[in-house]
Amino acid sequence: MLSLVVRSRMSAIIPNITKLTSRVTRILGCNPGPMTLQGTNTYLIGTGNRRILLDTGDAHIPQYINNLKAVLNKNKILLEHIIVTHWHHDHVGGVRDVIETVSPGCKVWKYKRSDVEEDQKQYNCVKLYELSDGQTFTIEGATLNVIHTPGHATDHVVLQLKEENAVFSGDCILGEGTAVFEDLYTYINSLKIIQSLQPSVIYPGHGPIITDPIEKITFYIQHRTQRENEIIKLLHISNESITSLDIVKSLYKNTPESLHQAAKYVVELHLKKLLKENRVIKEDNDKWKIFLKNNM
Incomplete structure (x- = not known):
């Protein structure tokens, strides 16, 4: 299942390349659609000449690869790691393209799925290194903590950027509308985990950045609680x-x-x-x- 979104409104157009802060640059995946909004947000993280790329968009999107290469070349940046938030193809599909045309030898990291036995062929035979809950990545200008947040997918993770008190939320929380999930019980627990981090800003997998994170997370939880209460009431009567x-x-x-x-x-x-x-x-x-x- 992709990043199916229940839209509330159409946000302002997201540029292909946006320097959001001194340590976060958003590069749009150039894969717009009803399931991905304006496209997948991928993020270049760090301040030095070696950085981390979070998510890679879909496979075979030349415009995205060209935009990524332009940013790296202009700033003389090399990729130290690629981290993917979960297995859906609009986040992991472009990994092979990035490895082959942009950064040969870069390590690719992903949390292991618990619902199926994974095969490297699913990821175009790219070698994947296994993420663990609580794992930390440190590069110049950025400290990233990996947090396992299943619900949207069993392997879903978010990253906490300590220097900005920010969270990269993948498809757990979106910039507009609400996301779908595979397991509501674990999804609500994951929302509460992110809520407990008290982030100042959320960088989502789709849509604009979220500058009111606590309000957004509260809305997500209340939205599901309201529907749950309606079901309980109906069963009662x-x-x-x-x-x-x-x-x-x-x-x-x-x-x-x-x-x-x-x-x-x-x-x-x-x-x-x-x-x-x-x-x-x-x-x-x-x-x-x-x-x-x-x-x-």
């Missing part, structure tokens, strides 16, 4: 077990029927979270009911 599609038809009355399957997927992610928390019971034939002590 139901006299019998109901299906996830029954829940969709009740809660998404103003949503076109053509979108009900997409809504059903989101509702089921909420139900799975509630199941993990022992707040609902799943029966046969995709039927659900509220968990009560007298159900035991």
Whole structure:
């Protein structure tokens, strides 16, 4: 699943290359689309002549590679490391292009997926070094702490830039709209981890930078909590077990029927979270009911 975004508005146009601070330069992946907004934000991090590249956009995007090379050549920069936030192709797809045309021999780092057995062929046979939770990367002008934040994907990580009290959020938090997730239970926990860091700014994987991080994270959590409360309320007042599609038809009355399957997927992610928390019971034939002590 890609970085599917529920758009709230279209933001100002993001330039292909933007020097955001003395130690952070954003290079747009030049891969716009309904799943990626204006494209994947990749970041060049550090102040010296050896820096870290975070994410690489999609494969076979010459415009992105040319823009990256232009920045590196103009500033006489070499890449020390490439770190990818997670396995989705709009973040890791361009790794081979960068290695082959920009920085041969650069180390590529990624957290290991827990949901499937990974194969180097998935990443065009580029050798990947395994990230670990809490790992630190130090280069001139930047100290980056790796934090495992599953939910959007099992291998998703964010990076904390200590010098700026900033977080590179990947697809966990986006610059506009809200992101999708594979597991709501772990995703909410990851949001709370980022919230506990109390960042001053967030550099997202898509969309503009976030200058009100705490407000944004609070909105993300409240948005999901509101839908969860609606599901719980509906299950409470139901006299019998109901299906996830029954829940969709009740809660998404103003949503076109053509979108009900997409809504059903989101509702089921909420139900799975509630199941993990022992707040609902799943029966046969995709039927659900509220968990009560007298159900035991």
